[in-house]
Amino acid sequence: xxxxxxxxxxxxxxxxxxxxxxxxxxxxxxxRALSIAxxxxxxxxxxxVNDVDRCAMALREGQFIAxxxxxxxxxxxxxxxxxxxxxxxxxxAQVNIEYMYAFLGGExxxxxxxxxxxxxxxxxxxxxxxxxxSLTLDEIEKS
Amino acid sequence: xxxxxxxxxxxxxxxxxxxxxSERLVNQVRRVWENVPYYKRKMEEQGVTPDDIQSVxxxxxxxxxxxxxxxxxxxxxxxxxxxxxxxRIHSTSGTTGKRVVAFYTQHDIDLWEDCCxxxxxxxxxxxxxxxxxxxxxxxxxxxxxxxxxxxKVGCLTVPMSxxxxxxxxxxxxxxNATIICCTPxxxxxxxERMKELGLGPDDIPLKAGIFGAEAWSEEMRQDIQxxxxxxxxxxxxxxxxxxxxxxxxxxxxxxxHINEDxxxxxxxxxxxxxxxxxxxxxxxxxxxxDKEAFPMIRYRTKDICxxxxxxxxxxxxxxxxxxxxxRSDDMLIIRGVNVFPSQIETVLLNHGYAANYQILVDRVNNxxxxxxxxxxxxxxxxxxxxxxxxxxxxxxMGLVSMLGIRPKVxxxxxxxxxxxxxxxxxxxxxxxx
Numbered sequence: 001x002x003x004x005x006x007x008x009x010x011x012x013x014x015x016x017x018x019x020x021x022x023x024x025x026x027x028x029x030x031x032r033a034l035s036i037a038x039x040x041x042x043x044x045x046x047x048x049v050n051d052v053d054r055c056a057m058a059l060r061e062g063q064f065i066a067x068x069x070x071x072x073x074x075x076x077x078x079x080x081x082x083x084x085x086x087x088x089x090x091x092x093a094q095v096n097i098e099y100m101y102a103f104l105g106g107e108x109x110x111x112x113x114x115x116x117x118x119x120x121x122x123x124x125x126x127x128x129x130x131x132x133x134s135l136t137l138d139e140i141e142k143s
Numbered sequence: 144x145x146x147x148x149x150x151x152x153x154x155x156x157x158x159x160x161x162x163x164x165s166e167r168l169v170n171q172v173r174r175v176w177e178n179v180p181y182y183k184r185k186m187e188e189q190g191v192t193p194d195d196i197q198s199v200x201x202x203x204x205x206x207x208x209x210x211x212x213x214x215x216x217x218x219x220x221x222x223x224x225x226x227x228x229x230x231r232i233h234s235t236s237g238t239t240g241k242r243v244v245a246f247y248t249q250h251d252i253d254l255w256e257d258c259c260x261x262x263x264x265x266x267x268x269x270x271x272x273x274x275x276x277x278x279x280x281x282x283x284x285x286x287x288x289x290x291x292x293x294x295k296v297g298c299l300t301v302p303m304s305x306x307x308x309x310x311x312x313x314x315x316x317x318x319n320a321t322i323i324c325c326t327p328x329x330x331x332x333x334x335e336r337m338k339e340l341g342l343g344p345d346d347i348p349l350k351a352g353i354f355g356a357e358a359w360s361e362e363m364r365q366d367i368q369x370x371x372x373x374x375x376x377x378x379x380x381x382x383x384x385x386x387x388x389x390x391x392x393x394x395x396x397x398x399x400h401i402n403e404d405x406x407x408x409x410x411x412x413x414x415x416x417x418x419x420x421x422x423x424x425x426x427x428x429x430x431x432x433d434k435e436a437f438p439m440i441r442y443r444t445k446d447i448c449x450x451x452x453x454x455x456x457x458x459x460x461x462x463x464x465x466x467x468x469x470r471s472d473d474m475l476i477i478r479g480v481n482v483f484p485s486q487i488e489t490v491l492l493n494h495g496y497a498a499n500y501q502i503l504v505d506r507v508n509n510x511x512x513x514x515x516x517x518x519x520x521x522x523x524x525x526x527x528x529x530x531x532x533x534x535x536x537x538x539x540m541g542l543v544s545m546l547g548i549r550p551k552v553x554x555x556x557x558x559x560x561x562x563x564x565x566x567x568x569x570x571x572x573x574x575x576x
Binding site for chain 1: 555
């Protein structure tokens with residue numbers, strides 16, 4: 001199962017990320033993961049939250065530009081070679097990664113990786129075929 | 144000692160000048176009445192016939208021409224000569240894709256080049272000089288005008304055109320250029336680049352520069368004179384009225400002499416059209432009395448300045464105008480190029496952006512900066528930085544092809560550009576001119 005991620009357009013100016021976190025705080029939205037990609041004059045904040053639909057609505061009302069996209073999440077053991085072993089499966093399944101980011105949490109000794117891949121559906125099928133099931137939001141929260 | 148290109152004209156008595164003006168005006172109005180139906184109709188609407196125009200004193204009876212007329216009549220509607228008699232066109236950068244195209248007969252080219260030759264001579268040019276023309280060549284009038292004038296004076300002309308600054312500096316040094324013609328902001332940039340290369344004013348042979356096509360301040364003149372070690376002369380003109388050389392500065396650097404044998408100036412109240420007395424500030428209106436192919440009568444330049452008929456220490460008798468203070472419409476001159484907000488709007492809309500934008504113009508180290516803030520729309524947004532940058536690049540290229548110069552395109556969040564009641568504040572011009 002893929003996870004729905006929100007990508008938010010941010011101007012590259014002081015106070016802009018603050019505006020976003022203020023909005024999330026005001027709506028009681030909890031972030032699971034956050035990653036920021038930046039160009040010279042703008043950036044994209046990619047977030048995974050506890051309530052994606054409510055968050056999307058709050059962003060729209062707050063005049064933010066945001067987009068939903070599907071990403072894959074996997075848990076890897078927090079030890080040398082953990083990510084490498086996962087990526088070797090991606091490699092074997094010929095999955096192209098557009099970007100990825102990591103966060104720690106849940107169980108100690110575990111890291112979580114979020115992947116945005118070129119063809120989510122195909123990638124999921126290929127990886128499941130290799131015995132790798134991507135996590136749901138619930139699975140991340142429970143772990 | 145002051146040199147003149149055509150002393151008998153440039154130092155003529157007021158009586159003589161007015162006699163030429165009257166004679167040429169009467170003929171010009173008759174020619175236009177017979178050959179330009181568009182202007183004839185305007186005269187009829189005003190109830191004027193050529194018989195009403197007996198001397199320069201009757202000028203104010205004639206209707207104005209404006210940029211709107213030029214657009215209405217685009218491209219051939221204001222021509223005073225058939226195309227087979229024309230030898231050249233030049234063009235402005237134009238609004239919303241519709242440019243002003245001006246036509247020239249060989250006679251028109253000759254009189255224009257004479258005007259530029261007067262400007263060059265006033266800046267000290269002789270047959271011994273090497274003139275580097277670093278204005279753009281092509282549809283823009285800057286390159287062609289000064290190039291022609293330089294030939295008339297007999298200078299060795301270096302047709303550099305604009306850009307490639309290091310090569311410009313190399314040519315100045317290697318070919319011993321003594322006079323340079325370009326926009327003032329480019330002159331300032333040349334100076335900056337020289338400093339970076341460790342070169343001072345004594346390392347280049349330049350003695351004078353003729354700088355026009357954009358507004359510049361007295362402070363900027365001082366700065367250019369110091370960094371390049373030259374005397375900096377202003378020159379004024381519009382494509383509609385030939386190009387540079389409608390007026391030019393002499394060694395006194397106290398206003399620009401209007402070539403009155405070809406161009407009759409008036410200053411009007413831009414709101415009422417009323418002719419204002421000498422010394423009053425208002426919109427400059429020019430009548431070109433002997434241009435054949437594109438005969439402009441009472442053309443409203445939109446430039447705000449004043450006139451003085453006081454005697455000039457250089458010996459020239461032609462009236463002087465002050466540096467234009469600014470335009471009475473919304474046109475911007477950025478790095479010597481005409482930019483209209485409506486052009487930017489067209490490009491944005493064509494690329495799927497909202498027409499909500501803001502133009503930021505400033506002058507940093509004497510070079511114009513040009514930035515356009517564009518609001519991001521949900522439709523344009525994607526999760527990929529690369530795709531958004533590609534959109535930015537496409538937009539930037541669309542703007543370059545419309546405007547002729549490259550702005551920095553900055554994407555901003557929606558609703559961040561202030562909306563105002565009625566007319567939007569599209570332009571923030573921080574340049575101190």
